[in-house]
Amino acid sequence: MKNRLKVERAIKDMTxxxxxxxxxxxxxxxNAIETGxxxxxTILALKIAQIFEKPVESxxxxxxxx
Amino acid sequence: MTIPPMKKLxxxxxxxxxxxxxxxxxxxxxxxxxxxxxxxxxxxFMTYRQGDYTFFDSGDWLFSLKYNNFTDEFISxxxxxxxxxxxxxxxxxxxxxxxHLRLEAMLWSVLLNTVFVALTIIFIYSSLYLTVMMINxxxxxxxxxxxxxxxxxxxxxxxxxxxx
Numbered sequence: 001m002k003n004r005l006k007v008e009r010a011i012k013d014m015t016x017x018x019x020x021x022x023x024x025x026x027x028x029x030x031n032a033i034e035t036g037x038x039x040x041x042t043i044l045a046l047k048i049a050q051i052f053e054k055p056v057e058s059x060x061x062x063x064x065x066x
Numbered sequence: 067m068t069i070p071p072m073k074k075l076x077x078x079x080x081x082x083x084x085x086x087x088x089x090x091x092x093x094x095x096x097x098x099x100x101x102x103x104x105x106x107x108x109x110x111f112m113t114y115r116q117g118d119y120t121f122f123d124s125g126d127w128l129f130s131l132k133y134n135n136f137t138d139e140f141i142s143x144x145x146x147x148x149x150x151x152x153x154x155x156x157x158x159x160x161x162x163x164x165x166h167l168r169l170e171a172m173l174w175s176v177l178l179n180t181v182f183v184a185l186t187i188i189f190i191y192s193s194l195y196l197t198v199m200m201i202n203x204x205x206x207x208x209x210x211x212x213x214x215x216x217x218x219x220x221x222x223x224x225x226x227x228x229x230x
Contacts, residue, residue, distance in 0.1 A: 024161070025159075025161040025162070025163065026159035026161050026163065026164065027225060028159070028163060028164075028221040028222070028225060029161055029162065029163035029164075031221075031224065031225055032163050032221070033163075035224075038163050038166065040162070041162050044162060
């Protein structure tokens, strides 16, 4: 799975730490998602979408092989 | 807005981790000493004896025990408690990613430990086998702690690099 989290964060001018704090997760978690190491739970993905006021599918995408 | 931890693992509060390390370090040292010098590490005040029973006719059960030196029991339980507190206390930022790393480290340690036991069975015999089996009582948790702490350290490292 790919994601545009880093881009969305840049648009909102939000640091990893700020996003992490709003989501109630650690900064490592945000970093792991952005670097593609970790696929977040559906709940976390929905919360992220809520913060960026966009549908989940415009932030997270399936890639070939998923 | 905070996310309630999903599928919460039954973990201890974070402060138990520090207590765990305080127990683990001395008991690890004592355990190593007990393995290297088994006869010297029999503290006399830990001996329980009925009449003139000895190690060889000591009885098999706690409640039928005629003779025992409890040094090894004391060290084993202390070590086990220290290891458990460190292994099963929440990290300061326990969330779904840490939980993922935790479970990965646990799987890794069970696998590695199984290989370790198999190699012990194949290559080691006689009383040395029993010694290695004693280590094995603690090795799953030990390998887990090393692996999990390494993963957390690697995460922190990567984040540090990112910032600079």
